[in-house]
Amino acid sequence: MKPSGWLLIEGADAWHLVPLSRGNHEAVDLESVEVPAELAERAAEAAHHLGGVPGPVVIALASRSCLAATFPHAGRSEIRTREAKAFKLEEMLPLSAEDTVSDFMVFDQSVFGVAVETRVQESILRELENVGFRIASVSPRALLELQTVIRSKDKYANEPFVVLRSDATTDVFQLHDGKPCRWRCVPSNKDAISRELLQLGATQETAVLWHGSNAEDASVALTQADVRQLPEDRTPLIVDHRFVVELLAGKSQPWIELYRDGLGNRDALRPIRRYLRMVTAASIMLAVCLAVALYLRAERFTDQTERLQAQMDTLFRETFPGQSVPVGKRARFESEYRKLAGVTGQVADVPQLDCALTQLQVTLGHLPTELRYRVNEIRIAETTIFLEGELRQHGDADKVASALRKAGFEVEPPRMEALEDQGVSFGLTAAPSNDGAGVTIAERSP
Incomplete structure (x- = not known):
């Protein structure tokens, strides 16, 4: 041995x-x-x-x-x-x-x-x-x-x-x-x-x-x-x-x-030198794993981008048959949208596309702070936001909905259900308003 x-x-x-x-x-x-x-x-x-x-x-x-x-x-x-x-x-x-x-x-x-x-x-x-x-x-x-x-x-x-x-x-x-x-x-x-x-x-x-x-x-x-x-x-x-x-x-x-x-x-570090080597090796392995994960994530984003670009090319050919697909397809679509709006006499801005993180930040930034409630789930599907949680009383759901409406959301009437022990569970569905104003990110003090 x-x-x-x-x-x-x-x-x-x-x-x-x-x-x-x-x-x-x-x-x-x-x-x-x-x-x-x-x-x-x-x-x-x-x-x-x-x-x-x-x-x-x-x-x-x-x-x-x-x-x-x-x-x-x-x-x-x-x-x-x-x-x-x-x-x-x-x-x-x-x-x-x-x-x-x-x-x-x-x-x-x-x-x-x-x-x-x-x-x-x-x-x-x-x-x-x-x-x-x-x-x-x-x-x-x-x-x-x-x-x-x-x-x-x-x-x-x-x-x-x-x-x-x-x-x-x-x-x-x-x-x-x-x-x-x-x-x-x-x-x-x-x-x-x-x-x-x-x-x-x-x-x-x-x-x-x-x-x-x-x-x-x-x-x-x-x-x-x-x-x-x-x-x-x-x-x-x-x-x-x-x-x-x-x-x-x-x-x-x-x-x-x-x-x-x-x-x-x-060498003051000698008693723990072996453990430092282990930590260093673990850190290197972690860095390698993160690099691989980021590489795979980048590849996935690249595939999604190529797939979306192909869909935009197909949409462009269907919308403008016989024309070559330009490099700036988004700018061409926005330009044609404004021309069409001018012909029909309707003045409207090009719809803004917000990412899910922006929508989440806006939603959390406008939830009321003076109430005691619990948000169990927030789901974002395109521009629609689904919010579920628990409140102490029925009237608090209207206060949450009112706060989101003041922020520029269109909010459907809350869905509520009494809990067995105490309080009320609620569900809200909200989406940015279509009046052209949109929803902006508000600055809030911590």
């Missing part, structure tokens, strides 16, 4: 690419490289080799790439901004706040902060983006593993200490309310581990949750401690990769998110 995303883990000696697909999340080792461009190229090649393409990726940084510290605070007002916390963290780190990207977890009396050097990590992230990877999250591997362990069982949230041991280094955490408040990375030997546990406050009565080999190393120093060992198969991130999938989908957030500020996405 094609991977839906990737997990890129920084190991002690090399990076590891893990495909996130059902039934396949075996890590692929990338050879140790120091040049970010080579790392990105090898990651892209590994993605293609695994049947996928570079896509969304969660990056888990090694503990050696991170700097962590815990500092006290006198109140939330002292650390209300990220910049304030960064400068407090700077006092405990060998790097300045301007050279690092950091994130924090705030507790009642202390702040736990993690930072990485911007220059080192930025070059890696940019090269990964250049080959097609989309960074979803950047976080310390040890913290992601700890978060995975805590999520796996609720009871683990009550553990005061958690030890995650690997071959080269061991991460020791002190927890507060199920979240890390202190983090130490020490060599994987029993003296260093037990010493760190003691310095963090562990005693012989302290429970320690242990992941990795040689859990008895803690028992040597804490002879009566309750050291419980987790299943040691592989890294928790690979065994339970659902958390990483949730990170890719934006359904979960890591405790420490370092994909921000100097390492963050410089």
Whole structure:
């Protein structure tokens, strides 16, 4: 199955690419490289080799790439901004706040902060983006593993200490309310581990949750401690990769998110880029459909025009036999109409032909506004207008008819019928008067 995303883990000696697909999340080792461009190229090649393409990726940084510290605070007002916390963290780190990207977890009396050097990590992230990877999250591997362990069982949230041991280094955490408040990375030997546990406050009565080999190393120093060992198969991130999938989908957030500020996405639209492409594609399809619809409509109008022109040609030949059909047939008909009117002594203008939209505008423009009524239907057949609706009382129909007569319409007596519940339904038939005045479009204030 094609991977839906990737997990890129920084190991002690090399990076590891893990495909996130059902039934396949075996890590692929990338050879140790120091040049970010080579790392990105090898990651892209590994993605293609695994049947996928570079896509969304969660990056888990090694503990050696991170700097962590815990500092006290006198109140939330002292650390209300990220910049304030960064400068407090700077006092405990060998790097300045301007050279690092950091994130924090705030507790009642202390702040736990993690930072990485911007220059080192930025070059890696940019090269990964250049080959097609989309960074979803950047976080310390040890913290992601700890978060995975805590999520796996609720009871683990009550553990005061958690030890995650690997071959080269061991991460020791002190927890507060199920979240890390202190983090130490020490060599994987029993003296260093037990010493760190003691310095963090562990005693012989302290429970320690242990992941990795040689859990008895803690028992040597804490002879009566309750050291419980987790299943040691592989890294928790690979065994339970659902958390990483949730990170890719934006359904979960890591405790420490370092994909921000100097390492963050410089393209503000990138999180919604896919949706913008979809909207753009839909807009193009809509434009194409509109163009096709307008083209077909124009063709239909052209056919109607040609058909009407043919009818006018036939009418001209029938009216003026033996004469060639001129280009301006309408002007010729109007001229002959005026000549005939002059011979018969009847003075009348040439009938004006109004389109249905003009008739509709005239009708709506002269309906009374002081009444409460409902117009359900307006039909226009040539110059005749059929209007149907509902009124509150019988007399209102005459008011509607009177308003249309004042506008120059000839209106037949209204047809009315009482409704079952309340009110009256009515129907009107109107047409422009034949007295030569016609109906004009009135200007009405809104």
